[in-house]
Amino acid sequence: MPEIRVKKILAQSFGIPMESINDDTSSDNVAKWNSLAHMSLVVALEEEFGVSFTDEQIIEMLSYPLIVLTVKEALATA
Amino acid sequence: MKTLQQVHDYIIETNTATLLAQADQTNGAQDKSVSIYFLMNFTINPIAPILQLYLQGSELRPDLLFGQYDNVMQEVLDDHSLLYSKKMDIVVCALWQDLSSPALLNKLSDTAAFIDELKTLFDRLQEKTPALILINTFLLPFWSETGIASGQKNRADAIRQVNQFLRNYIEQHAARCLLMDWERYAQILGEANSIDYRYWYLYKSPFKKAFLSYYASDITRVARALNGQAKKCLILDCDNTLWGGIVGEDGVSGIKLDAHDYPGKVFYDFQQSVLKLHERGVILALCSKNNAEDVWAVFDSHPASLLHREHFAIARINWADKADNILDLVKELNIGLDSCVFVDDSPTECERVKLALPEVTVLPVPDPIYTYPSLLLREGLFDTLKVSQEDAGRNVQYQQEAKRQEIFKKSQNIEDYLSSLGLVANISFLQENDIARVAQLTQKTNQFNLSTKRYNQQEIADFCRDKDKAVFSLKVKDKFGDYGLTGVLIAKREANKGVVDTFLLSCRILSRRLEYALLQYGLKYLSHIWQINQWEAPYCPSEKNAQVPGFLRQAGFEIKDNNIYQLHTHAWRGYAINHIDVMTEGFEYA
Numbered sequence: 001m002p003e004i005r006v007k008k009i010l011a012q013s014f015g016i017p018m019e020s021i022n023d024d025t026s027s028d029n030v031a032k033w034n035s036l037a038h039m040s041l042v043v044a045l046e047e048e049f050g051v052s053f054t055d056e057q058i059i060e061m062l063s064y065p066l067i068v069l070t071v072k073e074a075l076a077t078a
Numbered sequence: 079m080k081t082l083q084q085v086h087d088y089i090i091e092t093n094t095a096t097l098l099a100q101a102d103q104t105n106g107a108q109d110k111s112v113s114i115y116f117l118m119n120f121t122i123n124p125i126a127p128i129l130q131l132y133l134q135g136s137e138l139r140p141d142l143l144f145g146q147y148d149n150v151m152q153e154v155l156d157d158h159s160l161l162y163s164k165k166m167d168i169v170v171c172a173l174w175q176d177l178s179s180p181a182l183l184n185k186l187s188d189t190a191a192f193i194d195e196l197k198t199l200f201d202r203l204q205e206k207t208p209a210l211i212l213i214n215t216f217l218l219p220f221w222s223e224t225g226i227a228s229g230q231k232n233r234a235d236a237i238r239q240v241n242q243f244l245r246n247y248i249e250q251h252a253a254r255c256l257l258m259d260w261e262r263y264a265q266i267l268g269e270a271n272s273i274d275y276r277y278w279y280l281y282k283s284p285f286k287k288a289f290l291s292y293y294a295s296d297i298t299r300v301a302r303a304l305n306g307q308a309k310k311c312l313i314l315d316c317d318n319t320l321w322g323g324i325v326g327e328d329g330v331s332g333i334k335l336d337a338h339d340y341p342g343k344v345f346y347d348f349q350q351s352v353l354k355l356h357e358r359g360v361i362l363a364l365c366s367k368n369n370a371e372d373v374w375a376v377f378d379s380h381p382a383s384l385l386h387r388e389h390f391a392i393a394r395i396n397w398a399d400k401a402d403n404i405l406d407l408v409k410e411l412n413i414g415l416d417s418c419v420f421v422d423d424s425p426t427e428c429e430r431v432k433l434a435l436p437e438v439t440v441l442p443v444p445d446p447i448y449t450y451p452s453l454l455l456r457e458g459l460f461d462t463l464k465v466s467q468e469d470a471g472r473n474v475q476y477q478q479e480a481k482r483q484e485i486f487k488k489s490q491n492i493e494d495y496l497s498s499l500g501l502v503a504n505i506s507f508l509q510e511n512d513i514a515r516v517a518q519l520t521q522k523t524n525q526f527n528l529s530t531k532r533y534n535q536q537e538i539a540d541f542c543r544d545k546d547k548a549v550f551s552l553k554v555k556d557k558f559g560d561y562g563l564t565g566v567l568i569a570k571r572e573a574n575k576g577v578v579d580t581f582l583l584s585c586r587i588l589s590r591r592l593e594y595a596l597l598q599y600g601l602k603y604l605s606h607i608w609q610i611n612q613w614e615a616p617y618c619p620s621e622k623n624a625q626v627p628g629f630l631r632q633a634g635f636e637i638k639d640n641n642i643y644q645l646h647t648h649a650w651r652g653y654a655i656n657h658i659d660v661m662t663e664g665f666e667y668a
Binding site for chain 2: 013015040058
């Protein structure tokens with residue numbers, strides 16, 4: 001299950017506690033989640049799961065639930 | 079202090095999110111800070127956590143600022159831009175050319191115009207900031223748009239021409255500009271590890287982590303050199319370090335040292351890189367468990383030995399403990415342990431020195447041995463911003479020092495010894511062609527240094543032009559040889575008092591009372607022309623300059639508070655400097 005690992009990466013990337021991350025967590029309500037931080041986040045997720053996201057996935061994965069979904073998708077096709 | 083290789087390996091194997099979290103943590107307050115500004119025409123920001131980790135590993139506190147995306151020339155020209163909001167130590171010009179459709183090189187005929195534009199940019203930048211300027215080469219396109227057809231000019235040719243201009247420009251402005259050789263990073267890493275095309279098209283951020291790490295590593299080398307962290311002395315073992323085999327057993331003709339054949343060529347190539355360091359002014363020392371005659375026989379007579387007896391400033395060839403030997407030679411050279419690098423093939427000796435003398439940087443001979451020749455070049459341990467004349471003659475100076483030590487041992491007392499040296503001190507207002515050397519001294523001198531303020535050439539040149547500031551240089555020679563420019567006094571006038579901003583002497587000329595001569599001649603003259611009778615010397619304690627307060631008290635200064643020392647010129651008493659023949663240049667001394 002990738003959920004915990006995604007939460008850890010999000011927490012480290014944005015300097016927020018893991019417990020605060022839930023289905024509502026998105027780029028709209030995390031202060032540090034700007035486009036620069038998003039780039040680093042995507043690289044960190046790719047390193048963590050050993051996958052490579054497509055450009056469309058990168059643009060869409062802007063919330064915690066979408067990231068989990070995309071990671072699972074990428075793991076399934078890897 | 080971590081090696082650059084250690085930091086690089088850590089960055090490559092660690093998750094980017096972890097790196098980000100670590101880079102955000104605050105650093106030790108005792109670290110020196112280094113301010114770096116990025117002028118950029120692409121998204122270089124992902125370098126931030128990587129560069130922060132490198133600088134932290136070098137005990138420097140990073141202060142990074144990023145300019146606006148693709149607004150380079152405007153920022154340079156606008157006096158109110160962020161670039162000029164505070165004093166920057168380093169300005170990085172991070173300029174990228176699109177590999178497929180370079181905006182400024184759409185037509186190959188534009189090359190000359192593009193070069194002109196770059197020249198204007200760098201010229202303006204040099205005028206407007208005293209910071210060091212880091213300029214990168216452009217990456218050659220990995221693929222050719224003209225295909226295999228020969229005889230056609232393509233973009234790679236144009237970029238080569240631009241890069242050649244950049245290299246020449248940096249060479250001509252070596253005092254201010256340093257090269258960040260992107261071309262070489264790409265050569266080491268290849269296209270696949272350098273470029274992220276996806277991020278280039280999505281975010282204008284073309285570089286992968288490994289490439290950014292090499293870039294950050296080179297920026298860190300500049301920051302280290304700027305902060306006086308350059309190593310000064312290379313201490314070498316002999317057997318299986320400067321040649322293969324054991325000279326005591328194999329004989330001079332039996333050791334492995336050869337200009338052509340493996341494995342002797344590995345040691346030959348290593349000697350070559352040692353020789354290059356010698357030419358850059360690094361002090362060479364031997365520390366070997368051996369019979370001295372056997373070792374010298376190699377340097378005197380082996381046909382493939384590039385290193386000869388005269389290259390070594392000092393040697394400890396005996397059967398005593400190596401840590402003791404190193405302590406002993408460091409004492410004789412009068413340098414700090416932390417400015418020494420020790421190379422040895424024996425894990426036991428390396429471990430012994432590491433444990434006994436943790437300040438010494440220990441480099442074991444690598445196994446397998448193929449990577450050995452570049453060992454000393456990879457880390458940039460001996461990097462200085464510029465190589466000066468004094469650097470090149472340094473080993474000769476240390477050999478002269480050995481002769482002085484002999485006399486000292488024979489002298490009855492210190493007065494006899496000092497008088498027998500025949501010291502000549504030339505104290506002058508700083509001359510134009512000595513600016514680089516003075517800047518270098520402020521960057522490198524740690525022990526006898528009042529304030530440890532690091533200045534670059536532009537700042538020194540500015541002081542010389544300011545009528546409320548004065549820069550004196552001290553050049554020293556004695557009957558054994560020339561020490562060159564080895565002392566600096568920078569003073570400024572504040573209201574009705576004088577302030578000693580910088581007062582430093584190279585450790586090689588300490589214990590000769592030359593510091594008294596420089597202080598007396600400089601301050602007395604300035605007191606007269608500035609019409610002041612009170613001096614202040616603000617002492618900034620560092621880990622290494624603890625000897626300064628003792629000197630200030632000896633020189634008649636009284637401590638006020640907060641490390642401010644005060645001197646009234648009416649209480650001035652002459653110093654015992656009769657053994658020095660002082661000459662002044664550019665000012666009259668009454």
